[in-house]
């Protein structure tokens with residue numbers, strides 16, 4: 001069995017999973033256990049472990065417990081300290097949306113815990129990285145998706161919505177995303193975007209959703225790009241142009257039909273090449289794996305690389 005270094009967000013899923021945490025604590029043998037006490041601390045914990053654990057082939061694994069945001073923080077912390085032997089990330093979902101667990105087919109917290117005992121080696125998943133002009137953070141890694149505009153506004157709305165905690169109480173966390181979607185649509189303006197990917201130089205004057213994605217789901221189980229896989233070495237971009245509410249409703253319903261929305265004229269799907277650049281010419285909100293990146297101008301270069309996951 002590997003040596004598990006646990007980083008747990010006790011407030012993930014609005015903190016309603018205390019029993020699950022007690023069960024994990026009693027059934028798992030771990031080398032260390034750290035609970036976060038503030039947002040951003042999972043990154044610090046992970047960075048310190050990456051720095052302190054010997055950089056040699058080993059059985060060490062960092063186990064993140066929480067939602068997609070906690071997983072994102074752990075990933076970013078580990079990648080802040082360059083190692084020859086990257087430490088694999090294991091994960092037990094305990095959040096509201098749990099899109100990573102959905103894409104990686106980990107099941108719920110109980111199933112993920114029992115799977116841990118059966119895993120013998122790590123597997124490489126693709127992670128995306130943006131470097132450049134973005135509010136707060138210059139460099140940011142993501143494993144699910146990174147969005148600017150509509151989806152980021154939905155994340156922000158959901159995070160600050162009192163309904164999230166209430167719905168989470170009844171296991172209906174995904175519903176809080178749906179409420180936010182409808183609320184945000186009315187307020188989201190369109191913005192111009194320029195993309196340079198490989199030989200393509202593209203201008204989209206009226207974008208309202210721009211999402212780089214590494215897997216099928218976002219927003220708590222919405223299949224944005226059903227064909228996308230965490231194991232595929234590459235990243236996809238989905239762009240939706242500003243549309244009327246009726247068109248939006250049509251697109252939203254088509255989302256349920258396994259990629260039906262991608263056939264809409266105002267929805268575009270692009271494969272991104274290494275070192276593609278994306279320039280958003282407006283002040284917009286951003287999100288990475290459901291973590292708010294803040295409002296600002298976004299002008300960055302995109303790369304992707306492999307990282308080992310113990311899943």
Ligand SMILES: Nc1ncnc2c1ncn2[C@@H]1O[C@H](COP(=O)(O)OP(=O)(O)OP(=O)(O)O)[C@@H](O)[C@H]1O
Pocket residue numbers: 009010011012013014036037038039040041066067068069070071073094095096097098099289290291
């Ligand atoms: N002790 C803490 N106090 C306040 N915020 C915290 C604490 N620990 C972590 N956080 C923050 O909580 C936010 C949400 O965490 P997380 O994504 O793990 O759960 P979630 O939002 O319930 O799940 P999901 O992202 O799957 O919907 C993250 O931005 C994280 O930085």
